[in-house]
Amino acid sequence: MSTIEQTTNEVSTNGLSRRHFIQAAAATGVAIPFAQMIGGSSVGAAGKVFRYAAQAQEGPAAPWMTKGGSLGILNAVGSWLADVAPSGELVPSVATKWKGANGGQTWTFTIRTDVKFHDGSALTADDVVYTIKSHLDPKNKSQSAARIADVADCVKVDAKTIRFDLKKANANFPYAVSSSNYGLLMLKNGVKGDESWVAKMNGTGKWIMVSHKVNEKTVFKRNDNYFDKAQIPAFETMEQIQYVSQSAAIPALKTGKLDSIHLLYGNEADTLPKAKFYKTLVPTCGGLHMHMRADIGQLTDKRVREAIALTLDRTAYIKGVLGGYALIANDSVMDSFPTADKSVPQRNKDLTRAKALLKEAGVPNGFKVTLQSWKRDDIDKFTQFVKSSCKEIGIDVTVDLDGSDGGGARWYAYSVYPSVKGSKVANKGEWLASEFGIAEWAGRPTPDEYLTREWKSTGDWNPHYLDAPELDAAVDAWTSALTPAKKKAASSAIQKASLKYTPIIIVYNETRVSVTSNKVKGVEFNQQGANWSTGKNA
Amino acid sequence: MSDETAKQAQQTVLSERLAVLKKNKAFIVGASILGFWVFSAIFGKLIARYDQDFMDYEYINSAPSLKYWFGTDSNGRDVYSRVIVGSRIIIVISFLATLLGAFLGASLGLAAGYLKGKFDMILMRILEAISAIPVIIIALLAVAAIGRSSSIITILIIGFIFTPNVARTVRAAVLGESELEYVAAAKLRTENTAHILFREVLPNVLPTLIVEFTVRLGYAIFAVATLSFLGAGLEAGSPDWGTQVADTWSLIFTNVWWPTLFPSLAIASVAVSINLISDALLEVFEL
Structure with a gap:
């Protein structure tokens, strides 16, 4: 068994420990740069509504059109074959396991059968294949396509298995179809991932979009049918409020109109009283x-x-x-x-x-x-x-x-x-x-x-x-x-x-520095800025 | 009255007015403040203690001290030096914009007040329509339409916006002047319209124009600062006062007030000084 197969077999184990994964990843050169550096304190009692300040959007929050600022929204409503956790680990999500073969030129992903879209329909292997192929179709002008440009073909092997044939070996391929390539969230077969998708945002993520006003506020309600029960947030509602300058959100945080600010200047965060707010630090390569x-x-x-x-x-x-x-x-x-x-x-x-x-x-x-x-x-x-x-x-x-x-x-x-x-x-x-x-x-x-x-x-x-x-x-x-x-x-x-x-x-x-009210617990972001807050004790 | 007698009479009036101004406390205070800022605008680089772009990384958001009189901003730049150097930008732009507005407005006002009739009616309705739109909205629309901003664009926009106000004021003054005998005499001498407007009428409405100029200059200071604050004025990071306020206002919520307070005070002080001068001139010209 090659190093890559060994590693991915270990990754595919549902109960993989973090230390185990890091060791395995390091063995293949898969970069987990900040795995040991996690923020996310957990104090106080979680409220029913979680309101946080995020950066302004540079374009529509649509899967094919991803631009800065849309990550927070897509991350709430979507899910991917694999997730990049706040620790930097690649963890199972829609796929329960994956395996590389042929020296890293062929990859198979085993997907869950209990994933449902927000409209109640079940996610199938056809949906996964469609999602990938829709990005690869040049006429859709997907901003995420270049990251998977080496995919020669994506095929449904059976109802639970998807196979990727690559043009050349790539040891890091699972990352390319993970939440780090956030446009690749699961799409329903035949549904366009362009601007028209924004009206309903029919994803499979842990949050369901209730209302969306570009560059102002997006309101989500908790998806109680989310497939990973452990990840279902304690918050019932989440509001993402967008600011061009995160510093401008400080008054709202101080007066209790916001629970958290994501991406604040560190030395500005330091001026906030520690008795009321806590910082979450995520070192990144960004x-x-x-x-x-x-x-x-x-x-x-x-x-x-x-x-x-x-x-x-x-x-x-x-x-x-x-x-x-x-x-x-x-x-x-x-x-x-x-x-x-x-x-x-x-x-x-x-x-x-x-x-x-x-x-x-x-x-x-x-x-x-x-x-x-x-x-x-x-x-x-x-x-x-x-x-x-x-x-x-x-x-x-x-x-x-x-x-x-x-x-x-x-x-x-x-x-x-x-x-x-x-x-x-x-x-x-x-x-x-x-x-x-x-x-x-x-x-x-x-x-x-x-x-x-x-x-x-x-x-x-x-x-x-x-x-x-x-x-x-x-x-x-x-x-x-x-x-x-x-x-x-x-x-x-x-x-x-x-x-x-x-x-x-x-x-x-x-x-990346986030500041959160001590009244709210379980607030975390990964190094890309994806919101992993659950409102539960970490 | 001979030309010489008239000249002497004019000089007497001028010296009387200057004497009144010298005794006017509001004028003295206003002129002193404005004089300081004009001096700073000309010799700012000599008065400033540091280069306006110099960043002292050891003194980020540092409170006012002996080393940095007005403190430092979030880039470690000396607020005092930036306020002093920034005076040139706002004063020069405001002055040139007001000058442009005064020139265009005076020309149109002279023509409308003298020619009257349909020309006057149509022109005034157009100017009233322009005046009805808030200054900043017009400015922002213009910046958006042009697609970029610069000092020259700011001058043109503010000059254009001030034109209707100046024109209306000058027109009102010319309406009264145009009925006086010296205008009728000029017409009898078959002087051309341009001569009558600029050589005969204009000198007699000059006090009105000067007062209007100072009033507009005060507004121009605010307009330039506001456009910069909204990011539609000058280069990002410029020491211009409006830009400084825009770049630093959010720091107030982290108890760093000095980078915002001092440029704001500078804006206010110039505007107040110009208003004081304007009030004094109104009194002197007995308008």
Whole structure:
């Protein structure tokens, strides 16, 4: 039995212990970076209604159209083959077990037979196959498709078994069809996952949508027929209230109009009285990714990109502005995973070297450049950090943050989606068409999605348009690696290539901070921001 | 009366008015405050204690102290330096926007009050329709329609919005002036309309225009600050006062009040100073 089969057999056991799973995962290089770091205190008595502040939506909360801010809603009403728990573990959900074969190129999932949609109809294997195939159908323009692009076929073996045939081996495939790829929640056979789905949100999750007002409030009632009885919340009702700035939700929390704020600045959370509120901390591999176009504009020279990276005092920013609620990153998405090569030197502030690089690049006195993104608490602060830092080597950064629509819809317009290698897209002030921009990425249980969609030259969410065969090859090596040694080697290559070309600057990996009233217990979020609150004692 | 006699009479009136202004306490207070901010706008970089973008990571959200007189914001930037440097942006934009509004409004008001008839009626109805819409709504609609914001766009928008108010005031003054003998004399001399409007009538309605200008300038300060606060004004993170308030107001709920209070006080102080000057001018011009 290969390592991968051994591991997945262990995972498939319903009664798998967390320690057991972590050991198994580590053996195959499956990344569970923060498994031991769980928040979620549980004090006081749970109320009947749980009201929490979440971020604003960037688009409709529809399975095929997933964008930032829709996660909270889809996570409430939906369920997936597997779930990523707050611990970072991959745990059974609609699938009770899964198994890899053929060196990780074939995967079979055994599904439950007691799952029901909110309309009362039973979930079948056909529904699961339809869900996957609907995302793979190009005409549906699914935002989640790229993550499962390696699926050659998805077939129903019998009423309880689904088989995935992959184009190439992928040890981390179960994550690709888990809640971390949150658009892949179960759809009823034939039902469209586009904007029309939002009216009813007929999912199989533990919450049933009662009312939904975009970017204001979504009200859910508890699904007493949810298949995993242990996960049925104690709360009867849940209200998700959306804020563009989470800081603005503090008065509502203080006056008891909210029970919890998800994603608050750590140092703001620290100002709230401990006697009334408790913090939940979830270290993640997510954060702000600042891309620089390698094909057009002022940043095409990799020495200029490196110079910008060298102006940033990461340690000071994390300690000061972020109040220590983040881990230092080294301009690569691999840094926080156990497979990272820790011998790769950490990039630190070095103005002498930065100035020398600008001189070598022929712009010793700097230049003017516009940094674009959308208005959000962390982005507001980070852009000022970049502006202030770049000023030290003569680069005059103009900050242009779009807040016109109360969210990030304009920034994430996807008018040039998917990114096409070598397309020379003009700067349009959108994420995928901006010379110098920032996107916020939630945490992921493995780096695969970042690598294949954002970092690789052929990625559908490649905002930097860098075409570096060295980096692409390292990403390919990562996704196909089946042994820990190969994973580590691939990670090292990715880290080195990331520093060499610097298409994206990643200063920190954020620690997600939630603040909750002591009156409410059992409030948890996973590293991606999915709400796991049950209102029960943890 | 000869030209020289007229000139002397004008100088006498001017010096009398200046003397009255010098004795007017409201004017002195207003002019002192505004003078300070104009000085800051010109020499702000010299008065500021730190670069407006400098971030001190050891002093995040630090309360007012000897090191940082007005405290620091959530990026560790000196609030005092940003308030001082930010004065240039708001004062220059407000002044230019008011100047634009005064020029356009005065031109239209002169023409409407002098020409009267259908031209006056149609123009005034259009201006009244524009005036009926709240200033900020028009500004936000304009920013949304243009799709982006900048200093120049802010100046154009506010200048356009102020045009009807100035035009109505000037028109009312011109209606009275146009019946006076000196206008009839100019017509008899076959002077062209532009000459009559700008060389004969305008100097006589100038006191009205000056007072209207100061009133609008006060409104412009608020309008620029409000647009910035709503994120439809200037660059994100700019030391402009409205942007500072927008960037920091939520910190009040975490007991960090200083990054919001000081730029707010600055806005209020400029607006009050201009109103004091405006009141004093009203008195001096006996309007």
